[in-house]
Amino acid sequence: MESTAPGNGGEFPGEFTEWMRERSEPDFGAVVAHPFTEALFEGKVPRERMRGYLVQDYQFVDLLLALLGAGLARADRHTSRLRIAGSVAVVTGIENDYFRRSFDELEVPRHEREAPELDEATVAFRELLRDTTERGSYADVLTVLTVAEWSYLEWASPGPERLPEDFVQAEWITLHNGAEFADWVNWLRSELDRVAGELDERERARCLRLFQLATRYERDFFDAHWQ
Numbered sequence: 001m002e003s004t005a006p007g008n009g010g011e012f013p014g015e016f017t018e019w020m021r022e023r024s025e026p027d028f029g030a031v032v033a034h035p036f037t038e039a040l041f042e043g044k045v046p047r048e049r050m051r052g053y054l055v056q057d058y059q060f061v062d063l064l065l066a067l068l069g070a071g072l073a074r075a076d077r078h079t080s081r082l083r084i085a086g087s088v089a090v091v092t093g094i095e096n097d098y099f100r101r102s103f104d105e106l107e108v109p110r111h112e113r114e115a116p117e118l119d120e121a122t123v124a125f126r127e128l129l130r131d132t133t134e135r136g137s138y139a140d141v142l143t144v145l146t147v148a149e150w151s152y153l154e155w156a157s158p159g160p161e162r163l164p165e166d167f168v169q170a171e172w173i174t175l176h177n178g179a180e181f182a183d184w185v186n187w188l189r190s191e192l193d194r195v196a197g198e199l200d201e202r203e204r205a206r207c208l209r210l211f212q213l214a215t216r217y218e219r220d221f222f223d224a225h226w227q
């Protein structure tokens with residue numbers, strides 16, 4: 001393990017986000033090629049598993065939205081705020097509509113949509129999201145957002161040869177592999193790479209720890225719905 005984070009002026013190969021991803025293996029790779037998403041590509045996630053996963057994920061997305069709000073508040077320029085606001089619109093618009101239609105299809109009652117019993121993996125991830133929302137710097141916020149969004153783009157982007165007929169499974173793939181989502185992830189990464197140039201070594205090391213922890217939680221989240 002390297003002890004020093006990359007410094008200013010290009011004394012590390014590649015970008016900050018790439019550097020952190022490389023140091024988050026094997027967890028990052030395990031999220032990108034998870035049996036859950038492999039089954040999803042084949043339309044073979046059992047209904048009860050998909051239901052449980054989406055109920056928990058809706059509680060994740062609630063605090064992801066709060067984290068986007070922290071990003072809006074802490075961004076250092078107007079163009080960045082506009083970009084983050086665009087993602088808020090997706091989460092509250094088409095993505096929320098997807099959850100609503102899926103919950104109808106899976107016959108999820110109101111209390112499970114609004115206040116379900118939380119899995120251990122959901123509780124742990126929510127704590128990290130809440131903590132970063134309340135206390136994180138702009139770079140910290142971008143780091144956690146980057147893990148959540150980049151890892152989802154990566155598992156989804158190969159796409160299946162044929163989408164599942166079941167819209168609940170099919171749209172969970174297409175929500176995360178379209179050009180718009182790819183643009184958002186690319187922006188997040190370049191924004192974090194930009195902001196990282198202003199950080200000192202301690203702050204960069206802190207981002208790396210957050211990246212590694214969030215990646216671990218992504219892996220645990222899939223595992224919780226598959227094992």
Ligand SMILES: Cc1ncc(CO)c(N)n1
Pocket residue numbers: 057060061064148149152218221
């Ligand atoms: C657990 C998890 N991570 C990332 C995403 C993508 O936003 C999601 N919906 N759920």
